[in-house]
Amino acid sequence: MPGLDVAGVVAAIGPGVTGLSPGDEVFGACDSAFAQFAASDERRLARKTARVSFEQAATVASSVRGRGAAGPA
Numbered sequence: 001m002p003g004l005d006v007a008g009v010v011a012a013i014g015p016g017v018t019g020l021s022p023g024d025e026v027f028g029a030c031d032s033a034f035a036q037f038a039a040s041d042e043r044r045l046a047r048k049t050a051r052v053s054f055e056q057a058a059t060v061a062s063s064v065r066g067r068g069a070a071g072p073a
Helices: 054-058 060-067
Strands: 005-009 025-029 045-047
Touching: 005 054, 025 054, 054 060
Parallel strands: none
Antiparallel strands: 005 025, 025 045
8 A cells, every 4th residue: 555644855846836846845645655756736745844853744644634634535
């Protein structure tokens, strides 16, 4: 089963992306997150704060889905 949760640094953005830039530290969800690089819609990502590690940030999307706050997974 592919992973859904991601945390990392934006390497590149596609056409029409306005809310993120290369170098931004982000976390969120995507399809098939078992890879060094993953692609996601910018609406499924948020900027990571400096106080939170990448490991901690990568668990947030699952935690929210598990509580039903984000709707069905």
